[in-house]
Amino acid sequence: MIIAIDGPAAAGKGTLARRLAAALGLPYLDTGLLYRAVARRVLDAGRNPADPQAAAEAARSLTQADLARGDLRGGAADKAASQVASIPAVRTALLEYQRKFGTENGAVLDGRDIGTIIFPNADVKLFVTASLDARALRRHHELSARGQGLTLHEVRAELAARDAADANRKAAPLIAAADATLFDTTEMSAEAAFTAALALVRAKNDV
Numbered sequence: 001m002i003i004a005i006d007g008p009a010a011a012g013k014g015t016l017a018r019r020l021a022a023a024l025g026l027p028y029l030d031t032g033l034l035y036r037a038v039a040r041r042v043l044d045a046g047r048n049p050a051d052p053q054a055a056a057e058a059a060r061s062l063t064q065a066d067l068a069r070g071d072l073r074g075g076a077a078d079k080a081a082s083q084v085a086s087i088p089a090v091r092t093a094l095l096e097y098q099r100k101f102g103t104e105n106g107a108v109l110d111g112r113d114i115g116t117i118i119f120p121n122a123d124v125k126l127f128v129t130a131s132l133d134a135r136a137l138r139r140h141h142e143l144s145a146r147g148q149g150l151t152l153h154e155v156r157a158e159l160a161a162r163d164a165a166d167a168n169r170k171a172a173p174l175i176a177a178a179d180a181t182l183f184d185t186t187e188m189s190a191e192a193a194f195t196a197a198l199a200l201v202r203a204k205n206d207v
């Protein structure tokens with residue numbers, strides 16, 4: 001079974017995907033980590049994440065160890081990940097890995113283009129979103145808990161910029177698949193989203 005979960009940053013995709021994977025006994029892939037790891041490699045090499053050649057080379061030479069790094073989230077990596085993700089050759093280089101991951105044993109995958117490009121025939125597709133204000137509050141809360149001193153205003157502006165970049169790029173833009181079920185978590189708890197998503201999966205797949 002393939003479950004595709006797409007949506008903007010900080011909408012609650014990751015939490016939902018992880019919980020569904022655990023409940024259904026499926027492997028989980030956070031595909032954002034792939035783009036983050038590519039970005040990290042480019043930054044570490046002192047190159048520009050907007051340079052298609054530098055980013056494509058990094059994507060083609062990605063290793064499992066790159067994905068396990070502890071510095072893939074926050075700061076420069078967020079913006080650089082969005083930059084490398086807009087480069088078609090990067091997306092092509094990462095496509096096979098994602099398809100192989102999913103088809104080996106089934107999987108829950110979250111990202112931006114899982115239901116549209118990576119697995120257009122996924123068994124279940126969810127598009128998880130929430131208002132910009134709700135997402136900014138959640139992300140700000142997470143960052144504050146980790147001791148990072150960005151203001152709510154800064155977090156909101158950074159999310160808005162990343163939304164715009166992800167949604168307006170030509171290559172695999174962030175968009176809900178026509179057959180995805182929309183989950184707006186603005187006023188929905190993580191628990192309620194999980195319960196509703198699990199019920200949907202069970203109704204569709206008899207599991």
Ligand code: DC
Binds near residue numbers: 009036111162
């Ligand atoms: O989900 P995330 O915030 O960790 O993703 C990091 C960046 O990677 C984000 O700006 C969009 C991009 N991304 C993408 O283009 N396609 C995916 N399937 C997953 C992430």
